[in-house]
Amino acid sequence: MKKKTLSIIILYILISLSGTFTAWSILCPAPMNTNIPKIKSYATDFWWNLDLKKTPLNIVIEANLTTFYGNLELWQVELYYTSEIYGGQEIRIYGVLLYPKNKRNLPGILLIHGYGGNMEQMLHYGRFLAINDYAVLLIDAPGHGKSTSFPKPTPQNIVNVTENPLGGYLAHAIIASLRGLEVLRNQKFVNKVNLGICGFSMGGIISFIAGRLDWNVKAIVPIVASGNFPLAIACGGLANIMIPIESRLSSKEIINLCKYFDVLPYAREIT
Template identity: 30%
Template sequence: MLGLLCSWNIRISRCKQDFRAYYEYDKSLPLNVYEEVIENKSGYIIIKVYFDSVNDERVPGLLVLPKREYKVPCIIFLHGYGGSKDDIRGATELVAREGYAIMAIDAEYHGERKENGKELYSPDINDSVRGIIQTVIDLRRAVDYLETRPEIDIERIGYVGGSMGGILGAIFIGVEPRIKAAALIVAGGNMSLMIRKSQHYTMPAIREYLQKEDITYEDLQKMLDPIDPINFIGYFAPRPIVFHLGKFDRIVPAEAGRQLYEKAGEPKQVYWYDTGHNVPLDLVLARILDFMDRNLLGKSFVYHETLYWMRLYGPLIGMVVGIIVVVAIIYILRRR
């Protein structure tokens, strides 16, 4: 196994201690960008993008640009396991209306990069490590691409990732200095813990392989140190980060989320939801928009979460107020 890892310049902790070096790349590598506008709405456009990354990989992405006369901040997004760059479409209109661009890519073996019989979480540990490192470098190349777009304020780039996108994102933000604020949704660290306890559908095959090959979880952790978010999240400080975690998550075990949060530096914040892996995305989005407004735009007054609660409880509040008014009127009339 060690020989396989080292063959792709992936060495376990005994080979090299500075794991950030695994994510270095030649920044002079041409992007060879292809762009095509695929949607043109009244408030924004969506551009289909392809660009070159390391190892001769061609990365597909989507760039959503709000129609503004000035440079706009941008949020880079990475989807969860089995998802794709198109997962951003559900939030596109709202986020663009708030004045943010969005950049999303397909991770290795996802979306347009999907390959039959291939999984990013796989008993082929060497290939999983390679694919994760590849995807993180691809995200860095996405930032390179954003630097070529005159509409983007490169000094105000944020990151949002959910589940797998949160796990890989914790590595990405630790090695990429151009990210200024980050939100991680149902993410976790301690890779051997996640493989041992996760109920994700890919995990039984990995656990079976470990047992068959007599690989201990201690040995597994050493193999996975170069891709463990625990080893990277601390480098993001002192930039601000927020976590959204499920108290009863069994896909990315809640304990893995807690460990990742504890390893992060200040300033940091965590929201714990009384859910499993499926946290309430409407509320999460509202809180993330408030977080980005404060930390990318420098706003002191934010309102998205307040609007969320008003929409949720507004009718009830209105009914209570109405009852109070009616009771008050009846009381006044009876006293006359």
């Protein structure tokens, strides 16, 4: 990755999104809950039993367009790909691939939106990255935008991990992102071993985890995402919109959610 250019781009995105953080802190303050449970052990080994490549990507190009960002010309490819087969249903993910014309060996970046959003909210940043010689894939997570509406990203589905971590919504959003990285690797103009992943809020959580699981990822840029879910919830952070309002920090469902999907154990293994 071109470190100087990427640093400038990250700063630009953070400044652009700062209004969102300020509004949340003003409108949704919450007192500190001092009774915060500690997660005694994490469980992330379940990922290694998955064989995602056994399901074909089945990439379908919906449109191949030319777009402009300022005076610079970009390719804009609208596509769908298969993330997985779950509950007997094929989960199709919508994405937009942006890249500069007449360039090869481009570093690839996957951009992931936040909870309840869609890839349109990240499109401006994707174009900015593309004019700086990156190939950028923006996706709609499952249940968002133009992607398959199943599984739904409800708070109840997010904490549905007590019996099986792969039953929870976050697992499916992470799988969609891992498959998105595979879509980037399938492009002849992308450097297959020079990939990055960037996400906002829920997308930031996904970027931590997917970036850890895919060893070809060289840069991970989570925005408004951190580990220690119990503390984030107790402090009234954005994590609260992703869990049922009646859930207690000490409940089995929240403890298990943290055990499987808190970013702390994944971040510790990123080198």
